[in-house]
Amino acid sequence: MAKRPADSANGSATIARQVPMRDFSRSLPMSLLRAREAVMRQFRPKLREHGLTEQQWRILRALASIEAAEVTELARTAFLLGPSLSRILRDLEARNLIERKTAKADQRRSMVSISKEGVKLMASVAPSSEAIYAEITQRFGARKLAELQEMLGQLELCLASTDASDDVADET
Amino acid sequence: MAKRPADSANGSATIARQVPMRDFSRSLPMSLLRAREAVMRQFRPKLREHGLTEQQWRILRALASIEAAEVTELARTAFLLGPSLSRILRDLEARNLIERKTAKADQRRSMVSISKEGVKLMASVAPSSEAIYAEITQRFGARKLAELQEMLGQLELCLASTDASDDVADET
DNA sequence: CGGAGATACTTAACATGTTAAGTGAATGCG
């Protein structure tokens, strides 16, 4: 293989001179994307064995830990957008992995919970999942991992206020 | 390792006891996902103003820095899967932002390059993009940012060899 | 009480992620 170094050593001059930008492959979004992909690549095959996608697994895990939740709350917990969640819940319900019932107090809300079958499925996947996580932790180092997560949390936090909406003018 | 959710004052006991797992919201994949989303949320609106998606922008940036590339090489650089890239290139070509020509030496390969219009578009977006990146850097701290990227790179590296499953000795 | 507005989803439409299969062009080897 080894087609070419393909880095900045070739004729990258032309356009790069007109539009100077940080080396693309070292941008923060790319770093985060690649790191996450590297991690998920470890999990996906095992999940797939059980007919689960990454997002479906997220939902089941979230439900297992909070017992029952409204859709919006679940979306926040599993970090999914409403429309995605809506579709996934429809599918998971069809597979009898979750259950829903509309709340009596507020007909708009529906309470979602994991089913007995869902629990069984989780029980069959969780050990492998934990094993993979342990392997990653060992490879990278537990302390370093904690450090990384801390930094990621701080990054998230320090960017959280910017985008909320256009109401940034109140703190004058 | 802490095998307890240890949060949520409600009845999270039932299932969590049967299937003990790390607190879901603190898993590495979730941390990475949320951090990346927090970052991209800063960029997406501006890109959208110019009719570009995140991936299209990645491709244009990659092309701008390497001048011309085969599809496979571009996929590696922009960190996209072949099928996604195939579709996006079709669209970008229709918008005259890129150009393609099949290589003479090997009819299978096609060389992709950014067009004059593509360069113009990049020039109109790059300043805002850089400004946003600068803002992020300032908020988070340049040193900390570099540290974070270093760790992300290490994480990627230490997981890289696991999944390849056969060709580990080639390049990297 | 009643209607405007807010809320909690759901649908729709388009773009990408992900895996598998397809297509045409090069290669290797008998």
Place this chain on the structure above:
DNA sequence: CGCATTCACTTAACATGTTAAGTATCTCCG
């Protein structure tokens, strides 16, 4: 030379990301 294999993509099919619009329900204020 001939043909199976490999290679470089492309299509296809399904699932999710993302934004906008739709629908039913609830809340609040007059």
